[in-house]
Amino acid sequence: MTAVGIDAIEIWTGNLKLDLPGTFAPEKGEDPEKYTKGLGLNASSFPDSYEDIVTMGANAAHRLMERKGLEPDDIGRIDVATESAFDNSKPVSTYVAGCLEQVFDGDFHHANKGERKFACIAGTQSLDDAYNWIRAGRNRGRSALVIATDTALYARGDAGEATQGAGAVAMLISEDPNLVELSAEQGYGSADETDFLKPNQQFPSVDGKRSVQVYLARMREALEDYESVAGDVHSEDFAYAPFHTPFPGMVRKAALLAYRHVIRDTSLEDDLADEIGRQPRPEAFDTDDDYRDALREYMDLLKETDAYQEWYAETIDPTLSISREVGNWYTGSVHVARASALKHALENGRDMTGEALLVGSYGSGAQAEIHSEVVREGWEDEIEALNVDAQLEDRYDMSWDDYEEVHDVHNHDMDVDVEEFTAPESEFVFDGWGRMGERK
Numbered sequence: 001m002t003a004v005g006i007d008a009i010e011i012w013t014g015n016l017k018l019d020l021p022g023t024f025a026p027e028k029g030e031d032p033e034k035y036t037k038g039l040g041l042n043a044s045s046f047p048d049s050y051e052d053i054v055t056m057g058a059n060a061a062h063r064l065m066e067r068k069g070l071e072p073d074d075i076g077r078i079d080v081a082t083e084s085a086f087d088n089s090k091p092v093s094t095y096v097a098g099c100l101e102q103v104f105d106g107d108f109h110h111a112n113k114g115e116r117k118f119a120c121i122a123g124t125q126s127l128d129d130a131y132n133w134i135r136a137g138r139n140r141g142r143s144a145l146v147i148a149t150d151t152a153l154y155a156r157g158d159a160g161e162a163t164q165g166a167g168a169v170a171m172l173i174s175e176d177p178n179l180v181e182l183s184a185e186q187g188y189g190s191a192d193e194t195d196f197l198k199p200n201q202q203f204p205s206v207d208g209k210r211s212v213q214v215y216l217a218r219m220r221e222a223l224e225d226y227e228s229v230a231g232d233v234h235s236e237d238f239a240y241a242p243f244h245t246p247f248p249g250m251v252r253k254a255a256l257l258a259y260r261h262v263i264r265d266t267s268l269e270d271d272l273a274d275e276i277g278r279q280p281r282p283e284a285f286d287t288d289d290d291y292r293d294a295l296r297e298y299m300d301l302l303k304e305t306d307a308y309q310e311w312y313a314e315t316i317d318p319t320l321s322i323s324r325e326v327g328n329w330y331t332g333s334v335h336v337a338r339a340s341a342l343k344h345a346l347e348n349g350r351d352m353t354g355e356a357l358l359v360g361s362y363g364s365g366a367q368a369e370i371h372s373e374v375v376r377e378g379w380e381d382e383i384e385a386l387n388v389d390a391q392l393e394d395r396y397d398m399s400w401d402d403y404e405e406v407h408d409v410h411n412h413d414m415d416v417d418v419e420e421f422t423a424p425e426s427e428f429v430f431d432g433w434g435r436m437g438e439r440k
């Protein structure tokens with residue numbers, strides 16, 4: 001069977017930067033290490049006043065199509081995944097197609113367009129839709145363009161404000177792909193949850209602490225469900241495990257939980273693991289608190305083992321390098337994690353062809369999905385073509401006053417007009433409603 005997967009990827013960051021330890025922490029009266037060590041973040045990417053989900057998505061897609069020498073006729077489907085949409089009827093993909101038609105010969109009239117919503121997992125769901133469309137033989141030889149784009153902004157003063165971010169990831173899904181082959185096996189963990197909501201509102205209502213617990217619970221279910229179709233996962237099976245990364249500290253928690261699950265061969269205190277490594281509370285513990293304390297103690301011990309630390313340093317830490325500098329990109333986040341991992345491999349001369357990735361996606365509300373991918377022969381050229389380092393370097397570093405101004409601009413409840421901080425360079429810009437996506 002012909003392989004189907006991600007042929008190419010492009011990343012587009014918001015053009016502004018908010019320095020968390022240097023600018024945010026002093027303003028909040030917090031220790032900078034809460035952000036760098038606790039949450040694991042150095043900076044957030046932020047959209048300039050002329051950027052939004054359409055411009056960032058179109059800019060990423062444009063770069064991808066240009067680099068791959070594609071014309072609209074090569075694309076049979078455009079799906080945009082976002083949780084920052086501004087239109088309850090017309091999908092963001094139509095706006096993006098409108099932008100792209102300004103610069104390419106031909107149009108996308110033949111292309112099926114849509115918008116996917118399930119919080120941050122929608123990017124992976126769009127990949128699945130594209131995969132299924134190709135596997136069903138409905139693509140007529142064409143590829144699918146999947147764009148995950150978000151302005152992940154929180155109300156000022158909300159605990160989530162430290163984890164903001166803005167950016168887009170464009171992916172080309174094709175037969176015989178260059179980057180990774182997607183597998184047909186998936187595991188899900190899904191439940192009706194209200195930890196993170198945006199019911200017709202610009203900024204989310206978030207129960208931050210609970211959202212962390214829901215992420216972990218659904219991820220564990222997804223891992224178990226994945227094993228029920230793909231067989232037991234072992235810690236050495238995967239070169240990297242890119243997870244949805246709202247902030248690296250979240251992935252640290254998820255990684256430890258996943259590791260506890262997959263180390264069936266551990267020599268570390270097997271008895272204790274057997275005794276307390278299960279839910280619900282084993283009879284040996286009188287109360288939930290006793291069980292929780294013992295579990296915490298066990299996890300703390302596990303975290304300190306050489307085996308865990310080595311696995312974390314090799315398999316998880318490399319997935320977090322871009323996230324540390326950009327914050328949460330919601331739908332794009334897990335796809336940024338994959339790119340970080342492969343970039344790390346390239347920079348360290350690691351041959352990844354044929355190696356497997358364990359990809360963990362998550363969306364609040366809530367659903368987790370686990371699948372595996374196999375890296376393809378053309379991966380090096382695809383990753384080498386990324387210019388994400390230059391983009392991050394070129395961002396304008398905001399002062400606190402700049403930040404407050406531009407945050408107000410992106411609050412649709414306020415009528416604010418602010419000069420742009422950066423000059424757009426050959427990119428689509430938001431120029432007022434109805435004049436979106438003009439290229440400057």
Ligand code: CAA
Binds near residue numbers: 035250362
């Ligand atoms: N030095 C080192 N570490 C420090 C520190 C210091 N001086 N001060 C605090 N820390 C550590 C804390 O111990 C904590 O780490 P642990 O969780 O490992 O204990 C970490 O820094 C964060 O500190 P707090 O918990 O005190 O931070 P907070 O209460 O201000 O906010 C948050 C944390 C609730 C996650 C908040 O950022 C938030 O609401 N974020 C938005 C929601 C979110 O991202 N949830 C993630 C799961 S949901 C999801 O994944 C979907 C999505 O994309 C939104």
